[in-house]
Amino acid sequence: MFTGEYHHSIDTKGRLIVPAKLRESLGDKFFIVKGVDKCLNLYTNEEWEKFVAKLRKLPEGNANARKLVRFYLSSAFEVEVDKQGRILIPTTHRDYAKIDKEVVLSGEDNKVGVWSVENWEAISIDDEEATDISNAFADIFG
Amino acid sequence: MFTGEYHHSIDTKGRLIVPAKLRESLGDKFFIVKGVDKCLNLYTNEEWEKFVAKLRKLPEGNANARKLVRFYLSSAFEVEVDKQGRILIPTTHRDYAKIDKEVVLSGEDNKVGVWSVENWEAISIDDEEATDISNAFADIFG
DNA sequence: CAATGAGTGTTTACAGGTGAATATCATCAC
DNA sequence: GTGATGATATTCACCTGTAAACACTCATTG
Numbered sequence: 529m530f531t532g533e534y535h536h537s538i539d540t541k542g543r544l545i546v547p548a549k550l551r552e553s554l555g556d557k558f559f560i561v562k563g564v565d566k567c568l569n570l571y572t573n574e575e576w577e578k579f580v581a582k583l584r585k586l587p588e589g590n591a592n593a594r595k596l597v598r599f600y601l602s603s604a605f606e607v608e609v610d611k612q613g614r615i616l617i618p619t620t621h622r623d624y625a626k627i628d629k630e631v632v633l634s635g636e637d638n639k640v641g642v643w644s645v646e647n648w649e650a651i652s653i654d655d656e657e658a659t660d661i662s663n664a665f666a667d668i669f670g
Numbered sequence: 671m672f673t674g675e676y677h678h679s680i681d682t683k684g685r686l687i688v689p690a691k692l693r694e695s696l697g698d699k700f701f702i703v704k705g706v707d708k709c710l711n712l713y714t715n716e717e718w719e720k721f722v723a724k725l726r727k728l729p730e731g732n733a734n735a736r737k738l739v740r741f742y743l744s745s746a747f748e749v750e751v752d753k754q755g756r757i758l759i760p761t762t763h764r765d766y767a768k769i770d771k772e773v774v775l776s777g778e779d780n781k782v783g784v785w786s787v788e789n790w791e792a793i794s795i796d797d798e799e800a801t802d803i804s805n806a807f808a809d810i811f812g
Numbered sequence: 813c814a815a816t817g818a819g820t821g822t823t824t825a826c827a828g829g830t831g832a833a834t835a836t837c838a839t840c841a842c
Numbered sequence: 843g844t845g846a847t848g849a850t851a852t853t854c855a856c857c858t859g860t861a862a863a864c865a866c867t868c869a870t871t872g
Contacts, residue, residue, distance in 0.1 A: 529722065531701075531746040533762060537861070541819065545860060565736065613859075616819065634744040637722070641740070652744075653737050655706045661738045668727050679851070683829065687850055755849080758829065813872105820867075829858075836851070842844085 530635035535645075537629055542622055543614040544631060550640060551613060560621060562603035563639075566647050568617070568625050570633075570640040576604070578638075617642075672777035677787075679771055684764055685756040686773060692782055693755060702763060704745035708789050710759070710767050712782035718746070759784075 534547045546554065550570075559576040563569040571579060583600060586593035603624075607615040617627065625644060632648040634641040643651075653661070662669045676689045688696065692712075701718040705711040713721070725742060728735035745766075749757040759769065767786055774790040776783040785793075795803070804811045 531743050531748065532760075533744040535762075539862070543819090548859060565733075610820075612821085619818080634740055635746070636740060636743055637726070651737060651740070653741050655704070655708075655741075658738060658741045659706060661734045664734065665728060665738075668724055681852065685829090690849060752830075754831085761828085816869105816871080818867105818869085820865105822863105822865080824861100824863080826861080827859090829856105831856080832854090834851100834853080836849100838847100838849075840845105840847080842846100 529637055530640050531637075532635045534633040536631050536633065538617065538622075538627065538631055539614075542617050542619065544617055544642070545612070545614050546609055547633060548613065550633065550635070551609060554640070557606060557608045560605050560607050560615070560617065560642075561600060562621060562624055563641065565651055566625055566643075568621055568627075568642040569636075570642065571638075575638050671779055672782050673779075674777045676775040678773050678775065680759065680769065680773055681756075684759050684761065686759055686784075687754070687756050688751055689775060690755065692775065692777070693751060696782070699748060699750045702747050702749050702757070702759065702784075703742070704763060704766055705783065707793055708767055708785075710763055710769075710784040711778075712784065713780075717780050 530550065530553060532549070534550070536545055536547065538544045554570060554572055558573060559571045561569050561571060561576075579600075583597050586597060588594065603621070605618055605621070607617075609615050622628070625642065626647060627642070627644045630645040632641075632643045632645055634643065634648070672692065672695060674691070676692070678687055678689065680686045696712060696714055700715060701713045703711045703713060703718075721742070725739050728739060730736065745763075747760050747763070749759075751757050764770070767784065768789060769784070769786045772787040774783075774785045774787055776785065776790075
């Protein structure tokens with residue numbers, strides 16, 4: 529399970545040092561994919577396979593379903609960490625997530641989110657808001 | 671069940687000696703998570719898994735649900751006690767709970783609270799207040 | 813062919829994390 | 843009370859992970 533929040537920076541060539549702790553779970557080779565909420569996601573090979581399995585279940589006859597499959601599959605890149613523990617984030621992905629210097633990585637159970645600080649702060653909530661939202665899902669949190 | 675109040679200090683590197691009695695229940699590896707009221711919480715693996723199980727039930731398509739999952743998961747760190755019975759409290763967590771030197775640990779049934787002395791004193795009540803609040807919940811305390 | 817830009821590899825420096833040693837304190841048995 | 847034991851506190855030294863800088867290769871373009 530991925531957890532935790534990591535603040536890092538990328539170098540001028542768009543390379544990101546993957547936090548040592550995450551690397552333990554991610555391995556040397558994994559997938560970087562565009563995600564919702566203007567972030568990128570890192571998937572282990574295994575988790576990526578699971579995700580793709582879901583995509584395969586989508587109805588081919590549905591135009592929106594085809595768009596979704598294309599969005600995810602075309603954005604998936606397999607990356608490899610170099611000797612210094614860095615990965616290169618493809619230019620298209622950097623543009624998509626508005627990443628230029630300061631980056632936040634967030635553990636999200638089965639994947640890792642990669643954000644620009646700006647987008648991260650825009651989307652993250654404080655403990656009060658968390659309480660409110662929890663209450664809205666009272667059926668789950670009791 | 672966790673109970674009791676423990677006063678401890680952290681060293682200059684942000685490490686906290688986990689009280690021996692709590693360590694018996696917490697084990698060698700457990701989770702440290704941000705909580706409400708500007709405190710931190712320690713969860714056993716078991717209790718944490720229970721909580722995450724709830725989070726997994728939330729609908730992925732809902733933006734608020736995603737925010738909530740990120741809030742909790744990104745604040746969770748798995749920590750391991752070293753040979754001397756200490757854990758390292760991540761910098762982000764120390765900042766969040768305003769912890770710098772003096773720390774209070776409080777047993778809270780299924781989890782352990784970690785507070786700066788200042789926050790602890792600000793939030794703790796005396797017997798009069800306890801009586802008043804108990805009276806307000808007369809339906810429960812009779 | 814020169815110039816540019818993207819990607820790759822190497823090096824260095826520093827801060828923060830980690831481990832070990834020691835000191836202080838409390839508790840308990842005798 | 844005294845000594846033994848274990849828990850807590852403090853300090854120091856070392857090492858790893860991260861940041862930043864720079865040189866090099868390769869492909870593309872004018």
